[in-house]
Structures are given as structure tokens and as C-alpha cells.
Amino acid sequence: MRLPPFQALLDEHRDDVYRFLVASLGRDEADDCFQETFISALRAYPRLRDASNLRSWLFTIAHRKAIDAHRARGRRAVPVKEVPEQADAGGLVLDGEPELWRAVRGLPTKQRAAVLHRYVNDLAYADIGQVMGCSEDAARRSVHEGLKKLRTVWAT
Amino acid sequence: MKELERALRSASLPPGDAGADAAAGKLLARAEDEGLLEVAYGSVESPFGDLLAAVTPLGLLRLSYDPSRNDAVLQQIAEKVSPRMLEAPARLDPVRRELDEYFGGRRNEFDLKLDWRLTRGFSQKILRETARVPFGEVATYKQMAEAAGSPRAVRAAGNALGSNPIPIVVPCHRVVRTGGKMGGYGGTLGPYIAGPEIKQQLLELEGALDESGRPRL
Numbered sequence: 001m002r003l004p005p006f007q008a009l010l011d012e013h014r015d016d017v018y019r020f021l022v023a024s025l026g027r028d029e030a031d032d033c034f035q036e037t038f039i040s041a042l043r044a045y046p047r048l049r050d051a052s053n054l055r056s057w058l059f060t061i062a063h064r065k066a067i068d069a070h071r072a073r074g075r076r077a078v079p080v081k082e083v084p085e086q087a088d089a090g091g092l093v094l095d096g097e098p099e100l101w102r103a104v105r106g107l108p109t110k111q112r113a114a115v116l117h118r119y120v121n122d123l124a125y126a127d128i129g130q131v132m133g134c135s136e137d138a139a140r141r142s143v144h145e146g147l148k149k150l151r152t153v154w155a156t
Numbered sequence: 157m158k159e160l161e162r163a164l165r166s167a168s169l170p171p172g173d174a175g176a177d178a179a180a181g182k183l184l185a186r187a188e189d190e191g192l193l194e195v196a197y198g199s200v201e202s203p204f205g206d207l208l209a210a211v212t213p214l215g216l217l218r219l220s221y222d223p224s225r226n227d228a229v230l231q232q233i234a235e236k237v238s239p240r241m242l243e244a245p246a247r248l249d250p251v252r253r254e255l256d257e258y259f260g261g262r263r264n265e266f267d268l269k270l271d272w273r274l275t276r277g278f279s280q281k282i283l284r285e286t287a288r289v290p291f292g293e294v295a296t297y298k299q300m301a302e303a304a305g306s307p308r309a310v311r312a313a314g315n316a317l318g319s320n321p322i323p324i325v326v327p328c329h330r331v332v333r334t335g336g337k338m339g340g341y342g343g344t345l346g347p348y349i350a351g352p353e354i355k356q357q358l359l360e361l362e363g364a365l366d367e368s369g370r371p372r373l
Contacts, residue, residue, distance in 0.1 A: 005234045005241035018176035034179040119164035
């Protein structure tokens with residue numbers, strides 16, 4: 001069992017994990033969630049039995065933390081008559097297509113996560129299944145449905 | 157369709173975004189607070205170039221001369237001690253301070269606590285005996301073997317000293333050959349300087365050499 005020093009893991013994957021969290025949660029929450037992800041990882045690290053896919057392992061943790069953060073936000077949210085215009089501004093810090101990122105963040109949780117794991121994190125479907133705790137087929141389906149929905153709002 | 161996928165794939169943080177840096181910086185403080193930082197490492201300066209230093213809550217674990225071996229040294233620590241390792245330069249302040257004082261001629265004895273976990277058995281015995289050889293003096297490999305209770309294990313004593321994980325602070329440079337020859341010192345250690353030359357300079361700094369540059373036995 002050859003686990004590399006945790007710092008090596010952090011150096012190699014922190015930008016990707018951070019980007020994933022910004023894309024799923026927006027900038028403000030990404031920071032906290034990043035801490036939660038890596039602290040959890042550091043806590044569990046010495047007991048890890050399989051060092052062959054550390055990237056997927058980290059994304060599994062980040063995925064759960066992002067879902068926790070979404071739920072917590074749902075509990076905090078109070079209904080308001082008008083949604084403030086800049087409510088989503090935290091999600092616009094990724095380069096590229098602001099409309100697209102807004103649309104991604106509007107997807108149902110599973111589809112959003114699956115789409116991000118596939119295209120932003122570049123994970124294989126088998127790994128996405130592992131990260132999300134579902135089958136490879138279910139992962140492929142979620143990505144497919146997510147894309148379908150995105151196409152309707154992001155017309156080219 | 158292809159365009160949508162391409163747009164998704166091109167996701168990136170704005171150039172020069174320091175978000176991940178800042179987040180990683182805070183992580184270190186939190187890991188320390190929660191007692192999850194088991195090995196802190198970083199580099200410390202010496203007249204022989206930067207040394208890699210690693211400390212644990214038990215004390216100084218490792219000093220290493222050769223930067224080209226840093227990855228191997230860190231991997232060995234991950235396997236033998238704990239993979240919960242983070243770069244934490246501030247945690248090395250006491251090591252840095254004492255080494256500065258030592259190289260500046262203002263310190264004869266290190267007060268640093270030591271973590272011996274990278275050594276075991278006979279090697280550790282030899283190294284613990286070596287740690288007792290005072291500043292300004294030298295001992296022989298034979299004397300170390302005797303002190304460790306195995307007078308005939310002179311070669312094994314030499315090997316133990318050659319694998320000293322905490323050079324300088326555990327002063328293996330103070331151990332020389334019977335008859336006053338210098339003996340080895342880790343082969344070619346630093347990037348700019350060979351091991352035996354480091355040994356010579358350390359003994360010179362400590363005033364342990366006679367006028368002809370031989371160890372004063």
C-alpha cells in the first residue's frame with residue numbers, strides 16, 4: 001500500500017476539486033466546501049485501502065460535500081416574492097459561458113453533478129457511478145438527461 | 157450538441173484565480189487545529205544548500221541534504237510514519253532557528269526534540285549513542301559499536317551512521333575511523349558539495365580538527 005504524501009494529492013487535484021465546487025455551488029460556498037472536502041479526506045486518508053484511483057476518491061468526497069451544502073442551503077432558504085437579480089452571481093466566476101453555467105446550476109442535483117463529473121472533471125462513466133453511488137448506466141442516463149435539458153435552455 | 161459539450165469541457169477558473177490557493181492555505185490551519193497534521197515538512201537553509209526538514213508532534217523526524225531525493229524521502233515518511241503530511245514552513249521555525257545559530261557558531265547543542273521512528277533496532281541504538289558525542293569531540297565507529305553493546309559490529313555501526321535520518325542534529329559527522337581517518341559521509345550528498353567535504357566543514361566549525369585538518373581523537 002503506497003499512499004503518497006497528502007500534500008501531493010492536494011497539489012495535484014486541488015484546482016480541479018475547487019473548480020468543480022465553484023461550478024456546483026458558486027464561489028462563496030465553494031471555499032467552505034473545499035475545506036470540508038479536504039479535511040474529510042485527510043481524516044480518512046491513512047485508512048484508505050485502494051490507492052489506485054485517488055482522483056475519483058477525492059471527487060466522491062467533494063460530491064457528497066456539495067450535496068450536503070445544497071441541502072443546507074435548501075433548509076436556510078426562505079421564500080421571497082422576487083428573486084434578486086444577482087442571486088446567482090456566485091456561479092458566474094467560471095470563464096466561458098455565463099448563461100451556460102447558470103443553466104447547469106439550475107439542473108436537478110443528480111443531473112448537474114453527473115454533467116459536471118463528465119465534462120468538467122473528465123471522469124469516465126464507471127468512475128461517475130462510483131462517485132455518485134449509482135450504476136454506470138444510471139450515470140450515463142443522468143448525463144444524457146442533463147445534456148438534453150441544457151440544450152433546451154442553451155440554444156446554439 | 158458538440159458545441160454544448162465543448163463549452164462544458166472548456167470550463168476553467170479565470171486566469172490567475174487565487175481561490176484554490178486561498179482555500180488550500182486555510183486548510184493547513186484547520187488540519188493543525190483538528191490534530192490531523194502528523195508530519196509537517198518544508199525546506200530550511202544551510203551553508204550546504206536547502207535541506208528538506210520534516211517534523212512531527214514528537215519532534216524532528218528527518219533532515220535531508222539532497223534535493224533530488226526529496227520525493228523519495230517524503231514517500232518513505234508517508235509509508236513509515238504517516239501519509240497525513242502537509243507542507244508547513246512555519247512549523248519548521250524552531251529547526252530553522254537552531255540550525256542558524258549552530259552554523260553561526262552561537263549554538264553547541266540542539267534543544268530540539270527528536271522523533272526516532274525512521275530508525276529501528278541496532279541502528280537506532282547506534283544513533284542514540286552518537287547523539288551523546290559532544291560538540292567539539294569525535295568518536296570512532298568502534299567506540300560507537302562498543303557503546304551500543306556490540307563491540308564487533310563495527311561495520312554495522314558504519315551502516316547505521318550512513319543511514320542517519322537526522323544528520324547534523326544527530327551528529328554522525330563526529331564519528332570517524334580508528335586511527336583518525338575521516339571516514340565517509342553519505343557519499344555525494346548536496347547538489348554543490350560532496351558528503352566528505354560537508355563532514356570536514358562541520359568538524360572544522362566545531363573545532364574538532366587539528367592543524368593538519370585531521371580529527372582530534
